[in-house]
Amino acid sequence: MTIALDEFARRIRLAALDLCHCKRTSHIGGALSVADILAVLYGDVMRIAPDLASDPVRDRLFYSKGHACVALYAALDIRGFFPAGGLREGFIADGSRFTSHVSHRLPGIELSTGSLGHALGVACGSALAGKRRSLSYSVFTVLGDGELDEGSNWEAILFAAHNRLDNLIAIVDYNKLQSFGTVEAVTGLEPLAGKFRAFNWSVIELDGHDLSAIKSALSVAKARRQGRPHCIIAHTVKGKGVSFMEGQLAWHYKSPSDADLHAARVELGQL
Amino acid sequence: MRNTFINTLCELAAARDDIFLLCGDLGYSVLEIFADRFPDRFLNVGIAEQNMTQVAVGLAREGYNVFTYSIGNFSTLRAMEQIRYDVCYHEASVKVLAVGAGYAYGPQGVSHHATEDIAMLRVIPNMTVCAPADPVEARAAAHFMASYRGPGYVRINKIGEELIHDPATSLDFAPGRLLPVQAGNDVAILATGAIVAHALLEVRAAGNSWSVFSVPFVGGYDPAQLREIAQAHDLLVTLEEHQLNGGFGSSIVEALSDMYAVGNLSSMPRVRRIAIPNCFIGTAGSQDYLRASAGLTLASLRP
Numbered sequence: 001m002t003i004a005l006d007e008f009a010r011r012i013r014l015a016a017l018d019l020c021h022c023k024r025t026s027h028i029g030g031a032l033s034v035a036d037i038l039a040v041l042y043g044d045v046m047r048i049a050p051d052l053a054s055d056p057v058r059d060r061l062f063y064s065k066g067h068a069c070v071a072l073y074a075a076l077d078i079r080g081f082f083p084a085g086g087l088r089e090g091f092i093a094d095g096s097r098f099t100s101h102v103s104h105r106l107p108g109i110e111l112s113t114g115s116l117g118h119a120l121g122v123a124c125g126s127a128l129a130g131k132r133r134s135l136s137y138s139v140f141t142v143l144g145d146g147e148l149d150e151g152s153n154w155e156a157i158l159f160a161a162h163n164r165l166d167n168l169i170a171i172v173d174y175n176k177l178q179s180f181g182t183v184e185a186v187t188g189l190e191p192l193a194g195k196f197r198a199f200n201w202s203v204i205e206l207d208g209h210d211l212s213a214i215k216s217a218l219s220v221a222k223a224r225r226q227g228r229p230h231c232i233i234a235h236t237v238k239g240k241g242v243s244f245m246e247g248q249l250a251w252h253y254k255s256p257s258d259a260d261l262h263a264a265r266v267e268l269g270q271l
Numbered sequence: 272m273r274n275t276f277i278n279t280l281c282e283l284a285a286a287r288d289d290i291f292l293l294c295g296d297l298g299y300s301v302l303e304i305f306a307d308r309f310p311d312r313f314l315n316v317g318i319a320e321q322n323m324t325q326v327a328v329g330l331a332r333e334g335y336n337v338f339t340y341s342i343g344n345f346s347t348l349r350a351m352e353q354i355r356y357d358v359c360y361h362e363a364s365v366k367v368l369a370v371g372a373g374y375a376y377g378p379q380g381v382s383h384h385a386t387e388d389i390a391m392l393r394v395i396p397n398m399t400v401c402a403p404a405d406p407v408e409a410r411a412a413a414h415f416m417a418s419y420r421g422p423g424y425v426r427i428n429k430i431g432e433e434l435i436h437d438p439a440t441s442l443d444f445a446p447g448r449l450l451p452v453q454a455g456n457d458v459a460i461l462a463t464g465a466i467v468a469h470a471l472l473e474v475r476a477a478g479n480s481w482s483v484f485s486v487p488f489v490g491g492y493d494p495a496q497l498r499e500i501a502q503a504h505d506l507l508v509t510l511e512e513h514q515l516n517g518g519f520g521s522s523i524v525e526a527l528s529d530m531y532a533v534g535n536l537s538s539m540p541r542v543r544r545i546a547i548p549n550c551f552i553g554t555a556g557s558q559d560y561l562r563a564s565a566g567l568t569l570a571s572l573r574p
Contacts, residue, residue: 052282062329086368104361110332111328111332111357112360112361115352115356117321118325118352118353118356120325121321121324121326121328121329121331122325122326122328122331122332122357123327123351124329124334125325125326125327125328125331125332125333126329126330127329127331128314128326128329128330129330129333129334129335130333132311132312133333133463137418139394143517151321151351152321152322152509154323155317155319155321155322156322156325156326158317158319159316159317159319159322159326163314169292179385198547269521
């Protein structure tokens with residue numbers, strides 16, 4: 001890849017905004033909060049490419065935030081997983097595979113998600129297979145913060161540490177807003193880093209919009225196989241990059257109007 | 272049948288290195304044989320059936336054929352959404368095993384009665400539901416599931432089942448097939464699971480010359496065979512250790528009705544469904560006692 005990470009992230013945001021605008025879909029807030037994380041994963045850290053789709057040692061990403069599909073679709077599109085123009089034309093179109101929760105029927109996507117609390121456990125199975133077969137791949141998963149309410153995630157968090165899945169890297173997109181309120185008000189997670197540490201995970205907390213910090217942490221986690229799974233707690237802002245969407249619960253639901261899209265493009269330097 | 276299934280799985284795992292067995296902290300005195308012999312393809316996931324099912328999907332997507340083992344409702348209903356979305360939608364090679372079909376864990380109470388599982392699993396696309404009747408069928412089920420790519424469910428009674436098939440015979444053990452256990456006329460008993468043996472005993476004790484079929488796979492019936500059976504008898508009786516709504520008997524009625532509706536069956540046969548009458552039985556009791564309490568007997572058919 002020759003695209004700078006900041007440009008990669010900017011393109012994810014612009015594509016996500018465009019898709020939510022032109023197809024009138026929601027969840028742009030969570031797509032913008034995870035954009036920098038995906039830029040680092042797909043622009044740098046993960047060993048992944050369209051021609052490696054069935055390579056046994058490709059890195060895997062199990063994307064638990066299935067509702068924030070536009071960001072993942074955009075990242076894959078930038079990396080050439082889809083035919084040119086296919087995403088914009090196909091997204092949520094009748095009969096297309098581009099559903100508005102991510103679909104494994106698309107190239108480059110390991111698992112369909114949309115129901116929360118599923119991907120981490122499946123990622124554990126993939127990581128366990130890697131350990132049992134001594135394969136070198138790393139298994140990444142991106143979790144929302146709200147979905148840590150799901151008990152299945154805590155079953156998997158126990159499991160990963162007990163089975164020493166140090167090839168597993170979970171990234172929490174901690175944007176502090178869930179469907180119907182702040183995380184703090186709905187079911188508080190703090191001390192979140194302390195919880196993962198108490199479960200015997202190796203934890204790094206960082207600014208989820210600091211590309212070099214994300215890159216450094218993911219690279220370190222990928223290389224360090226010392227018996228503990230890795231949790232990257234990425235403090236993010238829902239709607240990041242578009243001032244009037246930042247920290248606003250409404251953008252979990254609203255799709256950008258023509259004027260919203262124009263203003264967002266101006267802020268992101270496209271216009 | 273529980274031990275027969277696991278012992279057969281061990282034999283198969285020696286020849287097939289893709290077989291992986293997960294358990295939800297159950298299987299004492301049953302699974303050790305597999306765990307000791309194939310430690311790299313066994314894991315006790317702990318008492319966490321949702322995660323067991325998810326881990327199975329992760330392993331399956333890396334090429335394993337994964338069996339998940341627990342008691343009735345725990346490996347099934349507790350993980351229903353994982354079975355629907357992660358296993359079946361992804362067509363993952365995960366075989367859900369449930370020990371304790373129907374009232375096999377009778378005295379332990381309703382928590383341990385697996386009496387809604389057939390209805391809930393058979394409705395999910397891509398799922399193959401199998402309820403072996405005896406150790407011979409359990410062995411055949413292990414062979415089938417070891418080579419089948421895709422989602423499966425095996426509903427296993429427990430221990431002490433009588434043989435209904437001669438172990439030396441080769442069974443026509445495949446989805447859609449009804450296995451004749453006793454040839455007769457007038458009435459055809461179609462039963463699934465360990466209660467087939469019970470039906471056979473009742474028919475023989477009454478001196479009836481009725482046909483008895485074991486139906487180890489629920490749904491997807493061979494229309495030609497079902498039509499032949501329907502036309503050769505005056506009455507079809509379905510019998511299952513499961514709730515009436517949506518279970519095995521329902522699947523037979525649906526299949527016959529669908530055939531009749533499109534002209535693949537000249538007349539709609541009389542079908543009597545014998546199943547648990549859509550209720551919980553909260554009293555203690557042996558499997559035989561609870562079966563009788565639920566009316567799972569052919570007694571009402573006698574003149």
